[in-house]
């Protein structure tokens with residue numbers, strides 16, 4: 001056997017929706033969105049090795065809550081790319097999780113984005129980032145953003161991206177809840193309790209101006225999420241988490257995406273740590289993390305190559 005053996009490692013970030021405008025449900029079951037994503041420094045790391053079939057192992061944060069069957073987004077991404085380019089090779093994937101599972105921070109989407117990039121490198125498909133982005137959108141609305149990272153406006157299902165100018169670094173305290181929320185269920189609850197207005201929501205101009213000026217106070221004041229009332233309906237205790245973070249002097253607090261993670265913006269890295277400590281002391285989260293953003297999207301971190309034939 002003289003096939004080239006290699007190991008590829010890719011990191012991809014989780015996200016916070018700084019603003020999330022949601023319109024009325026469309027006949028296809030999806031909702032038109034206008035969101036401002038920020039990629040933050042919680043990462044998923046995917047290692048891809050050549051193999052005859054497809055396999056997956058998972059470790060790291062909340063690993064026991066991740067399905068390892070064919071429904072796993074990393075496996076789905078690998079199969080999709082193999083089918084798309086007509087490759088017979090398999091891949092052994094290992095996912096190291098750093099983004100909370102079912103937390104509204106796109107952990108599974110980051111796995112899918114990282115896997116697309118890792119398998120693309122492993123199989124040397126020569127696909128462009130734009131082509132990978134198109135495949136990414138078929139896996140999930142958040143997957144294209146996990147590929148590009150930084151700060152971006154998402155329209156359509158959240159998959160039509162435009163980069164947004166953002167100055168400065170933003171420091172977050174993240175309050176996690178062990179019981180995750182299901183994204184489809186949160187959207188269903190949105191339909192029942194809010195409904196949304198007809199037509200396409202518009203990106204929040206006040207937030208975009210605040211990001212351009214790099215003023216964390218204005219960014220904090222502009223944080224907004226139309227899914228928050230639905231997340232609070234399903235997990236009423238989040239109201240207390242939001243209140244404690246606000247009392248700790250956060251510049252703004254918001255439920256990230258479909259929740260239940262609460263993101264609180266600090267004045268500085270130290271202030272984010274202090275907010276996290278206040279949330280812990282009040283017992284209003286199952287665990288806390290801190291993170292900062294924006295950070296880049298999916299990136300190759302290691303590629304090792306050796307020929308299987310060379311090893312004898």
Ligand SMILES: C[C@](O)(CO)[C@H](O)COP(=O)(O)OP(=O)(O)OC[C@H]1O[C@@H](n2ccc(N)nc2=O)[C@H](O)[C@@H]1O
Nearest residue numbers: 029030031033140141142143157158183184187257258
């Ligand atoms: C809440 C967000 O995280 C905000 O960025 C995303 O909208 C959700 O992105 P995601 O988890 O990648 O979602 P997908 O896997 O594409 O869709 C899961 C389910 O969420 C609902 N969904 C998702 C995106 C969207 N624009 N409208 C929806 O109604 C649909 O019920 C869909 O079946």
Ligand SMILES: Nc1ncnc2c1ncn2[C@@H]1O[C@H](COP(=O)(O)OP(=O)(O)OP(=O)(O)O)[C@@H](O)[C@H]1O
Nearest residue numbers: 072073101102103104105106107108109111142183
């Ligand atoms: N690789 C994966 N990592 C985590 N969950 C996965 C993965 N693949 C499939 N899932 C399933 O998807 C569900 C949602 O996972 P995920 O962690 O991506 O949620 P989320 O962060 O709320 O997503 P989003 O913010 O994109 O809506 C999980 O409960 C799990 O059943």
